[in-house]
Amino acid sequence: MNEHVAAKPCVHIRLLTHSGWEEKLREVQAGLEEEGIPWRVTAGDCGEFVALGHQGAEESQLGVGIGIDASGMCIHYQKLPQAEPLFCLPEGGVKAEWRRIGYNAARLVKGIPFKDEETSVLNHSNETALALSEELALKQLIETIVSKVIAETGRAMGR
Incomplete structure (x- = not known):
């Protein structure tokens, strides 16, 4: 084996x-x-x-x-x-x-x-809607950073 x-x-x-x-x-x-x-x-x-x-x-x-x-x-x-x-x-x-x-x-x-x-901002108060908006922006930033790290790792490995 x-x-x-x-x-x-x-x-x-x-x-x-x-x-x-x-x-x-x-x-x-x-x-x-x-x-x-x-x-x-x-x-x-x-x-x-x-x-x-x-x-x-x-x-x-x-x-x-x-x-x-x-x-x-x-x-x-x-x-x-x-x-x-x-x-x-x-x-x-x-x-x-x-x-x-x-x-x-x-x-x-x-x-x-x-x-x-899936969240509906319409069902939340303005304060909650702002918090959800900030959270979404943070998640998008994290996605961008992770995508860049993955792309750089792939280039470094010759992919």
Whole structure:
């Protein structure tokens, strides 16, 4: 048997099992699958979801990891500091948010715009609308920066 066969490039999902983890994982995997990006799930032995996500990103040939534990989930990129994941979903969440984690991890790999939460500014007060506008501007800035990093990394690798 050839021990030097390289593992298939994929997003690494690091997971600490807890109540309801199966449903969260299923939705994250569905988001990745719908975007056509493979994944690998590894049980985490300790740490919290941000550290697990960073560990997954470090292990992934694609540089993208997802960390999941009882207190939340995140998408991490290997070039970011451990304490600064790209997207965080603290405790709780719903199926659509869990699936969006999968979508956006896949989109990070592909270098295409992230899927955003559909919100209606018309249903919010002016103060809330301003906060949502600022958050959207920040997300767009992050997308631009991540896209540039991915493009520069690709050029450096001769792609």
